[in-house]
Amino acid sequence: MVWYSDAIRPNLKCSPRWPAIPLRTLSIMKITDITHTPLTIGKGLLRVQTDAGIEGHAEVPGRHGAVFDAYLDGAMKPALVGENPCLVDRHWETLALGRDERAYKLPGWAVGVIDIALWDLLGKDAGLPVHTLMGGARRTAIPLYWSTGSGWRMRPEEMLGLVQNGWEEGFRAFKIRMDWRGWRQDVDPSKDYSMFKLVREYLSGGEYLGFDANNGYSVSTAIQQGRRFEELGIDHFEEPIPHYDLPGLKQVSDALDVAVSAGEQDAFRWWFHHLVLLGDPDILQPDILNAGGPSEVKRIYEMATVLNKPVMPHSPQAGINSMASLHVYSTVQNATRPHEFSIEFSGPLDEVAELYGEAVLPKDGVAILGDGPGLGIDLNEAAVARLTAR
Numbered sequence: 001m002v003w004y005s006d007a008i009r010p011n012l013k014c015s016p017r018w019p020a021i022p023l024r025t026l027s028i029m030k031i032t033d034i035t036h037t038p039l040t041i042g043k044g045l046l047r048v049q050t051d052a053g054i055e056g057h058a059e060v061p062g063r064h065g066a067v068f069d070a071y072l073d074g075a076m077k078p079a080l081v082g083e084n085p086c087l088v089d090r091h092w093e094t095l096a097l098g099r100d101e102r103a104y105k106l107p108g109w110a111v112g113v114i115d116i117a118l119w120d121l122l123g124k125d126a127g128l129p130v131h132t133l134m135g136g137a138r139r140t141a142i143p144l145y146w147s148t149g150s151g152w153r154m155r156p157e158e159m160l161g162l163v164q165n166g167w168e169e170g171f172r173a174f175k176i177r178m179d180w181r182g183w184r185q186d187v188d189p190s191k192d193y194s195m196f197k198l199v200r201e202y203l204s205g206g207e208y209l210g211f212d213a214n215n216g217y218s219v220s221t222a223i224q225q226g227r228r229f230e231e232l233g234i235d236h237f238e239e240p241i242p243h244y245d246l247p248g249l250k251q252v253s254d255a256l257d258v259a260v261s262a263g264e265q266d267a268f269r270w271w272f273h274h275l276v277l278l279g280d281p282d283i284l285q286p287d288i289l290n291a292g293g294p295s296e297v298k299r300i301y302e303m304a305t306v307l308n309k310p311v312m313p314h315s316p317q318a319g320i321n322s323m324a325s326l327h328v329y330s331t332v333q334n335a336t337r338p339h340e341f342s343i344e345f346s347g348p349l350d351e352v353a354e355l356y357g358e359a360v361l362p363k364d365g366v367a368i369l370g371d372g373p374g375l376g377i378d379l380n381e382a383a384v385a386r387l388t389a390r
Contacts, residue, residue, distance in 0.1 A: 029050050034117075044060035112293035129373065151177060226255070230258050238260075249278075261281055261282065266291065289321060316344065323376060351387060359372075
């Protein structure tokens with residue numbers, strides 16, 4: 001983890017202030033509570049609260065709300081309340097692995113929620129954006145691709161209409177998702193091909209277009225389909241087969257010229273290590289929650305740099321967690337591919353902007369990162385009260 005310079009340190013509550021003062025007069029910020037407020041936009045608001053009045057924020061996936069509450073009460077609060085929130089690496093290790101005789105071993109997405117909030121809090125305490133604390137942004141204007149899914153239940157013309165909506169919103173890079181999942185193996189590859197072909201013909205200027213099979217093909221079908229896509233022009237082929245079939249993924253990656261991507265469902269750097277060793281995809285796609293939060297995603301990016309693997313994060317939404325993904329992605333020198341964006345998992349965008357500020361929404365298909373503290377979220381307490389799920 002990148003730590004503060006001495007020039008910044010006088011403004012912090014995380015550590016003794018400079019110049020030196022007798023230790024008995026010093027107080028270090030402590031976590032006083034961690035709360036989860038379910039919201040009507042389909043997500044929950046997590047707050048890490050401190051005795052200094054500084055809060056860190058993140059979002060809890062709505063589908064996991066009750067499970068997260070069990071982790072929060074049973075493990076997270078007992079482990080973290082009373083601790084210095086600025087010891088981010090220590091808290092990550094506590095929750096992901098354990099401490100002393102307590103083996104917490106929480107899932108990556110649960111660790112990721114807390115980690116996002118701690119980085120937000122750390123940035124607010126320092127008065128700096130998270131991307132600065134993580135080594136500095138290589139770019140603060142990040143192109144996005146319009147990600148739209150549920151292709152399995154659509155006609156090709158319906159998918160084209162959704163892509164056209166993205167074009168009208170100013171996006172110039174796209175991905176269509178089938179959302180087949182592994183249990184629907186090889187259901188209708190012909191329709192998938194027709195859908196991709198129609199969209200590719202619409203995007204006739206060579207605009208970025210990826211295809212996400214969402215684990216829906218067998219190895220042989222994925223290779224056949226990938227070759228057909230290559231003839232039309234495809235920029236990446238995402239999760240062509242079930243994510244646990246790493247030898248099969250290597251077969252697909254080796255057989256195709258198109259960049260094959262994987263990793264959105266995977267937790268922690270050690271799984272990504274095996275993903276590369278056994279599956280060898282062309283692009284690594286960690287999700288800011290599933291992988292274990294900004295701390296772990298940054299480590300995965302560093303590993304990818306060593307292995308000369310391009311990265312392209314999975315983060316299909318607008319909001320706090322998406323901002324965390326963008327902040328980490330901005331720090332990677334060779335992160336030149338567009339970042340994912342989708343309205344399907346965000347909730348109504350006007351309500352998202354009301355909750356967190358207009359900075360969380362893209363402008364003409366581009367996310368702009370500012371220099372505000374933390375993740376740059378401007379939390380509207382009145383909106384939180386109005387949108388709290390009763």
